[in-house]
Amino acid sequence: MKKVKITEFARLREKAGLSVRETAQFLGVSERTVYRLDKGENEPDALRLAEMRLLSGMPYQKSEDEKPLFRFIDLFAGIGGLRRGFESIGGQCVFTSEWDDACRKTYQANFQCDHPVFGDIREVNLDRDIPEYDVLVAGFPCQPFSIAGVSKKNALGRPHGFHCDTQGTLFFDVARIIEHHKPKAFLLENVKNLKSHDKGRTFEIIMRTLTEELGYKVQPMVIDGRGWVPQHRERIYIVGFREDVGFSFDNIKIKTPAEGPRLGSILHPEDGSEVVEEPYTVGELARVADKYTLSDKLWNYLQAYAAKHRAKGNGFGFGLFGPDDVARTLSARYYKDGSEILIAQEGKNPRRLTPRECARLMGFDLPGGEPMVIPVSDTQAYKQFGNSVVVPVVEAVARHMLPGILKSLRQGVAAERDEQIALLV
Structure with missing residues (x-):
């Protein structure tokens, strides 16, 4: 019995969950053409193959000679x-x-x-x-x-x-x-x-x-x-x-x-497994720079402010989080005091997120991908990420x-x- 070869087109069509009729309607061709593409009797052009890959959930990879969709x-x-x-x-x-x-x-x-x-x-x-x-x-x-x-x-x-x-x-x-x-x-x-x-x-x-x-x-x-x-x-x-x-x-x-993931997935590990990126991380272990840790004055103020509003029955105050938590919404005002997302630190005051962590929090930096270029000051970076979308x-x-x-x-x-x-x- 002759073994039927399963073409890439057929695999992509099945992965996308499309019937032959649906595929024909979508591609604007006859059902017979789809059958021929399934069997490998016809070769799909680069555009149709790219479309089928995307519909099946695969990431888009543009070749040099391929036109945009x-x-x-x-x-x-x-x-x-x-x-x-x-x-x-x-x-x-x-x-x-x-x-x-x-x-x-x-x-x-x-x-x-x-x-x-x-x-x-x-x-x-x-x-x-x-x-x-x-x-x-x-x-x-x-x-x-x-x-x-x-x-x-x-x-x-x-x-x-x-x-x-x-x-x-x-x-x-x-x-x-x-x-x-x-x-x-x-x-x-x-x-x-x-x-x-x-x-x-x-x-x-x-x-x-x-x-x-x-x-x-x-x-x-x-x-x-x-x-x-x-x-x-x-x-x-x-x-x-x-x-x-x-x-x-x-x-x-x-x-x-x-x-969804937890904060630990976007925080600097601070154990030497990450390449140092100044000014965000420093030293052999790529620890978060001290400038992101809140001063005693600011930390005391935020605690007093939260206590005052708790006494009035209000929910205003800082948000303190660890690696197993999910953060509040990052806002454009984060540069002011970082109060909506503070990261707890053992033995010292909590810290702000670094701009690199903000890039990860917003989905601009993905595991295994190229890190986003951040060419602006921390203040501007916080404003930009706080105003942006989750990629x-x-x-x-x-x-x-x-x-x-x-x-x-x-x-x-x-x-x-x-x-x-x-x-x-």
């Missing part, structure tokens, strides 16, 4: 957490905007940018400065909106909708870019409290703008990063697709807190969006082909 732009880029997530599924960043000088310094130290990193998004020329792209990602700041009466605006001959409701806010700039370019998809990220901000009015305007005025199919979801990193960090992710590609957050694979969460959301992104790209190619045929008839 899609193009995206990175707005309010910070230090590139969203970019990392979308590059991990085969995307190519073609435009970046970040107003903060220190963030741009860190961003450019960690990414090879073949395009300039723009500053103020409000000064970007939508036609001249932004090239063609498929997906928009943005971690825009949260600001209050004014809700104006549409009828009154009409009577005065003024614009209404998001052009007036959001004017002057940074979300307005995201919305006008979406309106102008009509990307196939977007991901917007913000703090969890966006949903309740200004008694829910802010979120109401955002959702109305994206769905009713810009015409996107939109789904928001709050995700806690605790399943990926040893930190309780809830953020809202808003995904939109221009066409109905069947996207839903209902079946996204979310890691539970029980699966593995973004990767999970991006991977969940990938089938929809690829489907929308194929729909776009088919529509262009039909349009060209119609012109010839």
Whole structure:
């Protein structure tokens, strides 16, 4: 009996959990073509093989001669957490905007940018400065909106909708870019409290703008990063697709807190097993430098402050943690006193996390990977990591969006082909 050879394509299809029919629909080919690819009678091109690898959960590895799967732009880029997530599924960043000088310094130290990193998004020329792209990602700041009466605006001959409701806010700039370019998809990220901000009015305007005025199919979801990193960090992710590609957050694979790591996984071991990295660690054993240990004055103040609020029945105070714990949310104010995440030390005052530990806590540094370049002061680094995203969460959301992104790209190619045929008839 002849032994049937199982091809890489067939293995990837089964690992992705796709039937022959589903694979055919996804790739935009006939079921017969899928059967032939399964059997090795046809060879899949590099693009389709890369897509199948990603869908089966394998990491993306781009070869030198391989084209990116899609193009995206990175707005309010910070230090590139969203970019990392979308590059991990085969995307190519073609435009970046970040107003903060220190963030741009860190961003450019960690990414090879073949395009300039723009500053103020409000000064970007939508036609001249932004090239063609498929997906928009943005971690825009949260600001209050004014809700104006549409009828009154009409009577005065003024614009209404998001052009007036959001004017002057940074979300307005995201919305006008979406309106102008009509990307196939977007991901917007913000703090969890966006949903309740200004008694829910802010979120109401955002959702109305994206769905009713810009015409996107939109789904928001709050995700806690605790399943990926040893930190309780809830953020809202808003995904939109221009066409109905069947996207839903209902079946996204979310890691539970029980699966998540503990602080010991990101702390400096201080036993000589780690390479010394000054100014964070020093000496033969690569111990954390003394400057991260709280002074007696600051430690006494934090204890007194916590005791005062405990007496009043309040929960304010410092957070003291060990290697088996999960930390509170790292904030941009961490540089002030480090009080939300203090690491207990035997025989001396607790200490702050080092910026390197913050990079690990946010998922920028992964075991076995290249450490992130931190070219700025500790103060700036704390602000940057405190304002950033948990990279593995973004990767999970991006991977969940990938089938929809690829489907929308194929729909776009088919529509262009039909349009060209119609012109010839």
